[in-house]
Amino acid sequence: MDNFTFYSPTYFVFGKDSEDQVGEYVKKFGGTTVLVHFGGKSAKSSGLLDRVEASLKKEGLKYVMLGGVKPNPRSGLVYEGIELCRKEKVDFILAVGGGSVIDSSKAIAAGVDYEGDFWDFYSGKPIEKALSVGTILTIAAAGSEGSPDSVITKEEGMFKRGASGDAIRPKFSILNPALTQTLPAFQSAAGITDIMAHLYERYLTNTGDVEVTDRLIEALLLTMKHEAPRVMADPNNYEARANIMWAGMMAHNNSCGVGRSQDWNSHNIEHELSALYDCAHGAGLAVTMPAVFRYVYKHDVMRFAKVATRVWGCQMDFDHPEVTALEGIDAFQHFLISIGMPANFQQLGARKEDIPKLVEVLCRGDGREGSISGFVTLSEEDCTKIYEMMV
Amino acid sequence: MDNFTFYSPTYFVFGKDSEDQVGEYVKKFGGTTVLVHFGGKSAKSSGLLDRVEASLKKEGLKYVMLGGVKPNPRSGLVYEGIELCRKEKVDFILAVGGGSVIDSSKAIAAGVDYEGDFWDFYSGKPIEKALSVGTILTIAAAGSEGSPDSVITKEEGMFKRGASGDAIRPKFSILNPALTQTLPAFQSAAGITDIMAHLYERYLTNTGDVEVTDRLIEALLLTMKHEAPRVMADPNNYEARANIMWAGMMAHNNSCGVGRSQDWNSHNIEHELSALYDCAHGAGLAVTMPAVFRYVYKHDVMRFAKVATRVWGCQMDFDHPEVTALEGIDAFQHFLISIGMPANFQQLGARKEDIPKLVEVLCRGDGREGSISGFVTLSEEDCTKIYEMMV
Numbered sequence: 001m002d003n004f005t006f007y008s009p010t011y012f013v014f015g016k017d018s019e020d021q022v023g024e025y026v027k028k029f030g031g032t033t034v035l036v037h038f039g040g041k042s043a044k045s046s047g048l049l050d051r052v053e054a055s056l057k058k059e060g061l062k063y064v065m066l067g068g069v070k071p072n073p074r075s076g077l078v079y080e081g082i083e084l085c086r087k088e089k090v091d092f093i094l095a096v097g098g099g100s101v102i103d104s105s106k107a108i109a110a111g112v113d114y115e116g117d118f119w120d121f122y123s124g125k126p127i128e129k130a131l132s133v134g135t136i137l138t139i140a141a142a143g144s145e146g147s148p149d150s151v152i153t154k155e156e157g158m159f160k161r162g163a164s165g166d167a168i169r170p171k172f173s174i175l176n177p178a179l180t181q182t183l184p185a186f187q188s189a190a191g192i193t194d195i196m197a198h199l200y201e202r203y204l205t206n207t208g209d210v211e212v213t214d215r216l217i218e219a220l221l222l223t224m225k226h227e228a229p230r231v232m233a234d235p236n237n238y239e240a241r242a243n244i245m246w247a248g249m250m251a252h253n254n255s256c257g258v259g260r261s262q263d264w265n266s267h268n269i270e271h272e273l274s275a276l277y278d279c280a281h282g283a284g285l286a287v288t289m290p291a292v293f294r295y296v297y298k299h300d301v302m303r304f305a306k307v308a309t310r311v312w313g314c315q316m317d318f319d320h321p322e323v324t325a326l327e328g329i330d331a332f333q334h335f336l337i338s339i340g341m342p343a344n345f346q347q348l349g350a351r352k353e354d355i356p357k358l359v360e361v362l363c364r365g366d367g368r369e370g371s372i373s374g375f376v377t378l379s380e381e382d383c384t385k386i387y388e389m390m391v
Numbered sequence: 392m393d394n395f396t397f398y399s400p401t402y403f404v405f406g407k408d409s410e411d412q413v414g415e416y417v418k419k420f421g422g423t424t425v426l427v428h429f430g431g432k433s434a435k436s437s438g439l440l441d442r443v444e445a446s447l448k449k450e451g452l453k454y455v456m457l458g459g460v461k462p463n464p465r466s467g468l469v470y471e472g473i474e475l476c477r478k479e480k481v482d483f484i485l486a487v488g489g490g491s492v493i494d495s496s497k498a499i500a501a502g503v504d505y506e507g508d509f510w511d512f513y514s515g516k517p518i519e520k521a522l523s524v525g526t527i528l529t530i531a532a533a534g535s536e537g538s539p540d541s542v543i544t545k546e547e548g549m550f551k552r553g554a555s556g557d558a559i560r561p562k563f564s565i566l567n568p569a570l571t572q573t574l575p576a577f578q579s580a581a582g583i584t585d586i587m588a589h590l591y592e593r594y595l596t597n598t599g600d601v602e603v604t605d606r607l608i609e610a611l612l613l614t615m616k617h618e619a620p621r622v623m624a625d626p627n628n629y630e631a632r633a634n635i636m637w638a639g640m641m642a643h644n645n646s647c648g649v650g651r652s653q654d655w656n657s658h659n660i661e662h663e664l665s666a667l668y669d670c671a672h673g674a675g676l677a678v679t680m681p682a683v684f685r686y687v688y689k690h691d692v693m694r695f696a697k698v699a700t701r702v703w704g705c706q707m708d709f710d711h712p713e714v715t716a717l718e719g720i721d722a723f724q725h726f727l728i729s730i731g732m733p734a735n736f737q738q739l740g741a742r743k744e745d746i747p748k749l750v751e752v753l754c755r756g757d758g759r760e761g762s763i764s765g766f767v768t769l770s771e772e773d774c775t776k777i778y779e780m781m782v
């Protein structure tokens with residue numbers, strides 16, 4: 001196991017009606033003037049925003065509202081949020097939504113007291129301080145509610161890049177599984193896929209002898225495998241939603257990823273798809289992961305055979321472990337298709353003729369030098385072949 | 392899943408030589424005058440205390456030393472520590488040791504600024520504030536490095552009782568698996584048993600539909616099952632020690648126990664044994680758990696069959712699930728015996744004729760009213776029978 005530090009100081013409030021306490025938690029963590037940041041209509045029409053406003057008012061907190069965050073959140077709204085916070089002297093940012101809203105909130109939080117362009121943080125500059133962020137999660141997917149990470153798309157050039165830092169970890173996160181019951185089936189499935197991707201990206205490691213984190217990752221994958229079909233069959237299944245919601249947080253707060261190298265090539269390869277086509281990140285991952293895994297599995301056949309047997313219930317072929325490895329990748333893809341995810345470029349709305357452009361941005365954009373690294377280092381040629389496998 | 396809150400703000404520093412940074416971490420978390428609290432000779436003879444002192448001096452920190460913590464830590468040394476902290480104006484307590492040292496440190500931390508008797512906190516009074524505590528862990532066992540819990544034995548009456556509160560959660564914990572390599576085999580095995588007990592006590596729940604935490608608990612049990620024999624075969628196996636150390640923290644910071652009722656009857660029944668006979672807590676648990684499980688398994692046969700099949704590799708007997716349930720309990724006890732743990736009163740150094748006294752203190756001591764509650768509520772008669780099963 002590699003040396004590591006682990007710090008996850010977010011206060012989680014989990015369960016039915018927990019969002020009604022949001023005012024108390026903002027106060028507990030020092031907020032006085034709040035930016036309520038959210039997405040579109042559903043937060044309003046469901047009555048969630050009304051309840052949030054009522055709770056903030058009850059605690060005597062001032063607040064301003066900023067909606068309009070879209071999936072694959074853009075830099076434009078971040079700049080707008082930063083300006084608004086400066087003007088209104090906001091000291092606390094409350095994200096009401098899914099990963100996109102939370103990531104946008106984190107970007108604003110980092111940018112308000114920073115003199116330069118907030119994009120510097122998404123180009124590698126460490127985030128040293130930020131306004132406090134709290135969240136009310138409405139989609140189990142990104143894990144941003146318990147992570148130090150944020151992903152934003154810069155409209156100039158359509159670069160989709162990540163930033164990370166303890167300063168932007170949420171101070172509290174309110175997780176009410178009932179809020180996810182109204183999600184459309186496709187969004188639920190995309191969220192499930194994103195959670196499973198966070199697990200696979202950690203599972204694909206070059207660090208040996210990491211049984212504890214292997215087992216924890218497998219535990220969360222097994223949970224997803226069991227609970228996802230229950231949610232697809234009955235979107236109102238609170239218990240299944242609850243299991244998925246906690247798994248989604250645990251999948252990405254890194255308690256199951258410490259002390260081991262991780263992958264993140266599937267995420268990087270996918271980010272270009274959702275940046276160019278504005279597809280759901282989870283849907284893009286459903287197409288990307290099987291292709292990446294089939295391209296790289298020979299790098300460590302036994303690791304793929306392990307997840308195949310322990311998670312997907314494949315029988316180990318001791319004479320031909322590569323058969324088991326591939327069987328596990330097939331099983332994963334069949335699972336993703338069974339919950340309604342796309343399997344190829346066409347279903348995703350991507351185009352074969354764009355591959356050179358995708359590879360160019362992926363491997364050369366924003367300071368990269370012809371490859372991406374992870375479980376395996378992938379050259380432009382590798383990435384081209386992987387995108388071609390998705391067609 | 393039940394509603395819950397979860398908060399684990401401890402900063403973990405994990406890996407080789409990590410204790411050399413202790414001065415920096417004390418400073419980072421606001422300490423200026425430190426009580427270094429430790430156990431016996433091994434911390435000195437191994438050179439660990441010298442390295443700790445060097446690191447504190449390097450950062451210009453003042454410190455006083457208080458050694459002598461014994462397993463099943465006593466109230467006497469807590470009172471002494473409180474007096475010393477008041478006299479020396481200590482503002483940070485550094486525990487260098489295992490669960491006993493950490494628990495004693497937490498008790499001192501809670502008591503320094505409290506006007507009454509610190510034992511009030513171990514009789515149910517909430518801990519509202521405490522001095523900051525940091526730890527350097529030398530035994531993977533109690534999980535106290537990442538928990539809000541502390542267990543102390545009151546010498547007057549030999550009551551062994553727990554207290555809990557976020558205020559006594561360690562600010563940081565330094566986990567270097569190499570520090571556990573010099574432990575005697577028996578202590579390593581007792582620690583392993585304690586970790587597995589923390590998992591079983593969470594597994595035995597009356598809350599339905601908690602797949603995510605079931606799976607996480609099973610993952611950690613599977614890790615222990617795999618790594619423990621490797622440590623017993625080679626005490627210097629750093630990788631196995633590392634896997635166990637992280638599993639020990641995860642087993643007890645409650646990320647795998649949230650949203651579900653828990654048991655803790657085995658712990659309560661054992662506490663009377665280690666209080667009366669001063670045996671190792673883990674050794675006491677090795678004798679207690681199989682008896683408790685065999686006494687209560689009919690309360691939820693399927694739960695015991697689940698852990699039997701998923702962790703112990705038993706084949707499910709679908710016609711007679713109780714056979715599988717008992718097979719899993721047998722497998723667990725055989726495992727404990729295989730790593731050198733005792734199986735009965737005699738091997739533990741306990742006496743049959745003391746059973747009435749054990750039951751009296753367990754069920755009537757310190758405010759209890761004739762029973763203990765958990766997975767199953769156990770009367771004095773039940774507890775008598777359970778102790779008798781251990782003879």
